[in-house]
Amino acid sequence: MQHLDEGTIHAWLDGELPLAERESAELHAASCAECAAAVAEARGFIAASSRILTALDAVPGGVLPASTTRVAPRPRASMSHAWMAVAAVLVLGVGTVIARRERPDLASPSVAESRDAKSNAAPEPSAPFTDTARVAAAAPTRARRSDAPQMANEERQKRASTEGKVSAKVSSDVADRIARTEKDESVARRDSAPTMLAETAPASSPAVAGGRSSPAAVAAPAPQAAPAGDTVTPRRLMLGQVVVTGQGVESSNDANARPRVVSRSAVAAGTDSIVTTIYDVRGVRVSLIERPQAVELSQPVKSGFNDAVMAKARATAPAEHSITWSDSTGRTRTLRGAMTEVELERLKAELFVATP
Amino acid sequence: MHDVDRLFRAYNEMLVRYLTRRLGDRDWAEEVAQETFVRALRQETMTNERAWLFTVANNLVRDEARKDSRRRKHLTLLFEEERERVAEPEESSMERAQDAAMARAAVDALAERDRLALLMREEGLDYSEIATALGLSHGSVGTTLARARRRLVEQYERLQQEQQRREGNAAS
Numbered sequence: 001m002q003h004l005d006e007g008t009i010h011a012w013l014d015g016e017l018p019l020a021e022r023e024s025a026e027l028h029a030a031s032c033a034e035c036a037a038a039v040a041e042a043r044g045f046i047a048a049s050s051r052i053l054t055a056l057d058a059v060p061g062g063v064l065p066a067s068t069t070r071v072a073p074r075p076r077a078s079m080s081h082a083w084m085a086v087a088a089v090l091v092l093g094v095g096t097v098i099a100r101r102e103r104p105d106l107a108s109p110s111v112a113e114s115r116d117a118k119s120n121a122a123p124e125p126s127a128p129f130t131d132t133a134r135v136a137a138a139a140p141t142r143a144r145r146s147d148a149p150q151m152a153n154e155e156r157q158k159r160a161s162t163e164g165k166v167s168a169k170v171s172s173d174v175a176d177r178i179a180r181t182e183k184d185e186s187v188a189r190r191d192s193a194p195t196m197l198a199e200t201a202p203a204s205s206p207a208v209a210g211g212r213s214s215p216a217a218v219a220a221p222a223p224q225a226a227p228a229g230d231t232v233t234p235r236r237l238m239l240g241q242v243v244v245t246g247q248g249v250e251s252s253n254d255a256n257a258r259p260r261v262v263s264r265s266a267v268a269a270g271t272d273s274i275v276t277t278i279y280d281v282r283g284v285r286v287s288l289i290e291r292p293q294a295v296e297l298s299q300p301v302k303s304g305f306n307d308a309v310m311a312k313a314r315a316t317a318p319a320e321h322s323i324t325w326s327d328s329t330g331r332t333r334t335l336r337g338a339m340t341e342v343e344l345e346r347l348k349a350e351l352f353v354a355t356p
Numbered sequence: 357m358h359d360v361d362r363l364f365r366a367y368n369e370m371l372v373r374y375l376t377r378r379l380g381d382r383d384w385a386e387e388v389a390q391e392t393f394v395r396a397l398r399q400e401t402m403t404n405e406r407a408w409l410f411t412v413a414n415n416l417v418r419d420e421a422r423k424d425s426r427r428r429k430h431l432t433l434l435f436e437e438e439r440e441r442v443a444e445p446e447e448s449s450m451e452r453a454q455d456a457a458m459a460r461a462a463v464d465a466l467a468e469r470d471r472l473a474l475l476m477r478e479e480g481l482d483y484s485e486i487a488t489a490l491g492l493s494h495g496s497v498g499t500t501l502a503r504a505r506r507r508l509v510e511q512y513e514r515l516q517q518e519q520q521r522r523e524g525n526a527a528s
Contacts, residue, residue, distance in 0.1 A: 005499075006498075006499065006502040006503075006506075007495075007496070007497075007498035007499030007500075007501075007502050008498060009498075009502070010498045010499075010501050010502040010505070011483065011497070011498030011501075014477070014483070014498070014501070016482065016483045016497070016498065042502065042505075044509075045502075045505040045506050045509050046505055048505075048509045048512075049474065049504070049505040049508045049509055050478060052459045052462060052463070052508055052509065052512050053377055053459070053463070053474070053475065053478050053508075055455055055456050055458075055459035056376070056377040056380070056456065056459055056460060056463065057373065057376065057377065
């Protein structure tokens with residue numbers, strides 16, 4: 001048999017060879033010392049390159065010094081403005097389920113996009129990226145071929161598990177932050193959001209309507225079926241990821257009013273789920289998160305929003321507190337909202353009279 | 357419209373990491389990722405979400421790079437000047453910074469297509485997705501990655517040796 005070419009070896013090691021080819025490559029490598037050596041070398045290249053790329057990760061943002069960025073700031077405005085459109089829809093995405101079926105007639109990418117993809121494939125000079133190359137990244141590690149394979153595998157596994165563990169808090173917190181940022185951002189977005197709401201949900205999304213709402217993953221204290229309504233489609237439910245209802249509820253300032261459920265959502269977390277319930281507690285939005293104890297909500301997850309957006313969101317948000325406890329059911333619960341911890345304890349007692 | 361919330365949660369982290377590795381600037385990477393999700397809002401359907409997102413992100417980087425290349429070069433010059441004025445950092449961070457700079461230089465020395473294929477593979481994209489995003493045939497992805505990995509490692513080792521030689525000269 002012909003010797004294995006380098007591309008085939010890498011495809012094999014990457015698990016991308018069809019079964020028949022893989023078996024034939026294995027057979028050959030077992031009997032050909034030259035190819036066995038090439039496979040070993042390829043393993044080294046794969047692991048070492050993975051390590052080298054990892055060294056690029058700890059790059060700080062805003063690496064250009066302040067004095068230079070003041071001279072000519074990066075073109076951020078257009079993008080951040082555009083991002084607000086995403087923000088508005090993300091809020092809706094958390095607060096409401098959007099009924100929409102895919103249109104089979106649009107099942108392929110647009111012509112323009114295909115053309116872009118092709119033109120992108122052409123080799124191009126990479127001068128701009130080379131320019132930024134000298135910006136020093138932090139925390140690199142020297143590549144060592146001997147230990148690289150294991151390290152690379154561990155990193156992959158770690159990364160895979162991290163990506164698999166995206167908790168409900170991510171989306172809800174993101175939505176919450178957006179909601180806050182949304183409040184004092186452009187009027188244009190306010191114009192667009194209600195329109196979308198009108199299309200997608202009969203009542204306002206709590207995150208938008210509430211303003212101060214804090215949708216986070218929470219447990220329903222007294223399980224009750226989330227009112228799915230007409231807007232829920234089987235397609236969305238099949239995702240097994242997000243099942244959300246949104247009911248715009250007028251805030252009540254009546255001192256004796258019971259906390260009312262504004263919305264409830266569930267996000268899969270392994271075999272269990274994280275349930276978020278938003279309450280209107282006499283005019284204040286409070287979120288209740290119920291999760292299996294194995295799920296760590298405090299795990300830092302990068303939101304993806306740039307620091308300026310996050311800082312602004314924090315600055316405009318009312319002071320929030322939270323309390324967390326575990327109960328006999330083996331689940332951990334967190335109450336969070338713009339009230340003191342004492343008030344939150346009071347609310348906890350109110351909500352969990354029957355199920356301590 | 358896609359359920360962008362789900363897309364965001366599924367792909368933002370890897371997209372930002374990919375872009376950060378590619379661009380060397382996390383802020384810029386996040387902006388491009390954000391814009392990519394904005395584009396996803398307007399997209400009716402995607403046959404392969406991950407390949408679509410990476411393709412769009414690649415195009416955005418390319419477009420912005422063209423637009424701003426002159427300004428960026430100017431800023432880089434200013435940055436270089438600024439760096440020369442800044443006091444030497446402590447030794448350990450110096451060493452780390454050197455390693456990172458070598459990694460960056462080695463990555464940038466790759467041909468654009470090789471670099472993108474490698475970075476996308478590191479984010480777990482399979483050969484079909486890489487082929488789609490880069491307009492390659494499926495069969496050539498293995499060859500592209502093999503070349504990219506070999507060159508990256510060789511270039512990095514070359515830079516390491518140069519560095520060690522310089523350190524040796526300085527010591528003697």
